[in-house]
Amino acid sequence: MPKPLHLIVACAENRVISRGGRLPWAIPEDWNFFKAQTAGQIVVLGRRSFATWRSAARDGRRPIVITRDLAIARDGVQVASSLDTALAFADTLPGEIYICGGERIYAEALALDRPMTLHLTLIHAAVEGDVFFPEWRHLAWRETARRESADANFRYTFFTLEKQSGL
Numbered sequence: 001m002p003k004p005l006h007l008i009v010a011c012a013e014n015r016v017i018s019r020g021g022r023l024p025w026a027i028p029e030d031w032n033f034f035k036a037q038t039a040g041q042i043v044v045l046g047r048r049s050f051a052t053w054r055s056a057a058r059d060g061r062r063p064i065v066i067t068r069d070l071a072i073a074r075d076g077v078q079v080a081s082s083l084d085t086a087l088a089f090a091d092t093l094p095g096e097i098y099i100c101g102g103e104r105i106y107a108e109a110l111a112l113d114r115p116m117t118l119h120l121t122l123i124h125a126a127v128e129g130d131v132f133f134p135e136w137r138h139l140a141w142r143e144t145a146r147r148e149s150a151d152a153n154f155r156y157t158f159f160t161l162e163k164q165s166g167l
């Protein structure tokens with residue numbers, strides 16, 4: 001039985017998620033939220049995202065890295081050659097499935113006909129960058145939670161959005 005998916009992302013109003021292979025911001029509250037939310041769960045992510053998060057396997061997370069480079073596999077880190085393969089494997093493991101990017105993986109996941117929850121930190125700024133979260137606003141989301149926050153540099157909102165399959 002396929003599990004519901006969780007997508008988790010921090011993106012700017014112009015949908016930027018990365019610049020030059022790094023997060024274009026440092027927002028400790030959001031990073032702590034991301035780590036707490038994914039702790040103990042299955043995290044599915046692309047090879048470049050994994051390269052920037054070497055501690056992905058800490059705190060009981062089970063990473064599945066999507067890549068053609070099988071050499072990345074090691075104790076506690078699985079690899080898969082496609083999102084479909086990653087999800088077929090993730091469905092057999094205990095825990096929730098968190099899709100952690102990057103761009104193409106988010107796009108493929110959003111197109112799937114599965115129930116999903118989007119944990120979106122929307123940063124209220126247009127930020128320069130070169131990797132984007134796909135347009136999500138046109139999909140039939142139901143907002144189930146919202147919390148506003150800010151630090152010295154940014155205002156941001158933590159949204160929880162849910163979508164049933166078949167929408």
Ligand SMILES: NC(=O)c1ccc[n+]([C@@H]2O[C@H](COP(=O)([O-])OP(=O)(O)OC[C@H]3O[C@@H](n4cnc5c(N)ncnc54)[C@H](OP(=O)(O)O)[C@@H]3O)[C@@H](O)[C@H]2O)c1
Nearest residue numbers: 009010017018021022046047048049066067068101102103
């Ligand atoms: N703000 C956020 O919330 C957030 C979230 C995630 C990532 N990021 C940032 O985004 C950047 C990385 O994102 P990215 O989009 O450039 O790269 P990515 O998706 O993390 O990694 C790209 C690589 O993953 C593999 N891959 C991705 N999609 C695939 C697919 N559908 N099928 C097969 N293989 C696939 C390929 O690996 P091979 O070339 O090895 O085959 C590809 O070169 C990083 O800077 C990261 O920090 C930000």
